[in-house]
Amino acid sequence: MPDEIARMFGDSAELLLAFPEHKVALEGGNRDSQNDVFALIRFDGLTCAATIEGKVNEPFGPTVGEWFADPSLGKRNRMRQLCDLLGVEEAPLPHIRYQLMHRTASALIEARRFKTDEAAMLVHSFSPARMWFEDFANFARLLGVEAKPDHSSTVILTSGQRLRLGWATGSGDFLRC
Template sequence: MGGLRISKVYLPTTGAQDWLRLLADPEKQWKRGYSAMAAALAWEAATGMPPEIDALFRGGTELLLAIPEHKVALPGGRRESQCDVFALARIGDETIAIAVEAKVNEPFGPTVGEWLHNASDGKTARIDFICKLLGLNSPPPEGLRYQLFHRTAAAVLEAQRFKTDRAAMIVQSFAQDHRWFEDFMAFLEPFGLRPEPGIAQEYVLPSGMLLTLGWAVGSPTFL
């Protein structure tokens, strides 16, 4: 996977402040009202899975492990997909790998078209790999947000690595006006899905694994 070395040693946190050192740009990202701090406060406050994510799976989700700012290597470059939170959980008799993308006001970043502009062979290989993994045509529509593609791919790759039964990519949004939800809705169109906030959508991957995609609305308390 590109020869990347990603640490496999993780330390438990003692509170939200421990998430700070994991950020790419702490001075910019670690502020009240921003997604990084909101996610850290929400996950540290929860006794297990944050309730808005648990509700997507109709309750009863047992959190086994959560890793902040978890990096997942992808082919076609040196830059990993960095999940705001990666979680392993149990739902009934099944295990699930969950990649979480936290959001408040920050957008999802460049579109596929912008990201592929004057693309290197590596970028082309990466988008082809992601689309094949997800069972989509490559390249995908240019107006869709690239971040949602690589974050979903990260969930599937980690599900394969940990041999879980299922995979999920969840947007944990603390914006009460559902800002950027239209980008998430557009992303789900190629899957044949029409999302609603707080309701999980399911899709069967080419591998036969069930993929859950959802928009969870976090409490404004953490803003």
Template structure:
């Protein structure tokens, strides 16, 4: 994992970190839309700030840094969890690790059934690792989206690495029709919480830190950037 980061001067600087910039850096797609939203804010976008403030543990949160396409290593296999944005923030008393998944029309990747069907030597180890991080003992439905598991785990992993008390996983969606929100709601049910749009809800102690999740609707003007 690299330790040196170079500040972005504009949203276009974010494109260099994508696996395939020509394919993913396009108007109306999540990578470009998310970059313009956060770069313009130079802090938390207002809708993110409001969603965080809805949670008593996260009120008054101040952004310290945000890293585009931040990779978090996971046990099992060689592929890390690549966060669209990972942010470190603080309240008056605590540090907070935030993993942000940007969405427009893109799905959350394979379901658990599809992911497990592909087969891999490291998948059993990775799934066991994710279960431990998320404190999941129950059977996982095959329709749960794998991306939501490892993205949430990455927030917890980085919380422990930086000594943060809280971890947050936010879906920052710019979809006018809220595409794929049912997948998020199913994931929230797995964590035994009832999700609410434009709010962050607490999901208990997971991996030794306080976990919170939220679905936040982004400003649709950035779909045209």
């Protein structure tokens, strides 16, 4: 496990397993949420189901306003599921990035499936300029968390599920050819 991801959990973090390109089924539509990495992580006697979204300079895809414009029944069903999982009102603010919602929902779904103590959605950013951090911070605020680079924060959702959100800065060495 990269050190910057391990630091999101403290000194005792241990990677139990990880799967790249892990798909999680969501209601509505016919496309699963495909997470860059799904990991089970043990720390401080707890277990976490984590989705990790790797980024360099690409955005988090369309905003909710763009994705949910003139929604089909499938999109309405999916948005209802995402909002229920995240404990937010139907169709959150239009500037929130849709990808952050479904990646976080994936972590919550898998945490229930594996009966872990918490779920986490982490961004592993390799952008020296921390591109798109503000989009992540806006999403974190929607859930009642103040995001800071290279830190994680936890929130207890209305469902009682514990969620960790974090932004980890990856080593620039991986950007050199």
